[in-house]
């Protein structure tokens with residue numbers, strides 16, 4: 001048994017990962033159901049949490065336009081695929097801090113241009129702005145630590161673009 005040879009931090013990391021995988025599996029199964037059936041499995045409070053988190057992504061997208069054509073911002077394109085941790089379409093599964101961090105790795109594009117970029121038929125302008133979530137866009141129940149993180153990321157991006 002190799003399990004007891006793991007360091008406590010490594011064990012904690014693996015436990016967290018396992019919970020995350022279980023959550024993702026559950027979420028995928030849930031999302032495959034029609035809305036009416038879905039509601040039978042989630043509490044009103046949980047639905048509120050999901051809506052808040054995906055709403056945050058929706059609000060920041062609404063403040064941007066497609067970096068390629070200037071059209072409606074529908075997708076978040078990861079500029080560096082190697083640093084991608086999750087799809088922002090599944091933001092409901094992640095904490096506000098994770099969403100803030102992940103969003104800053106992406107650029108807003110419309111669905112058509114997102115496909116074109118991945119097929120190599122469109123290029124992203126090098127000065128395309130990242131999807132930075134301003135701290136004031138966070139819901140009031142977001143932890144102070146997350147508000148500070150958002151402030152730091154917004155500040156850093158401002159320096160980079162100047």
Ligand SMILES: [Zn+2]
Pocket residue numbers: 066067068069070071109110111112113
């Ligand atoms: Zn576009």
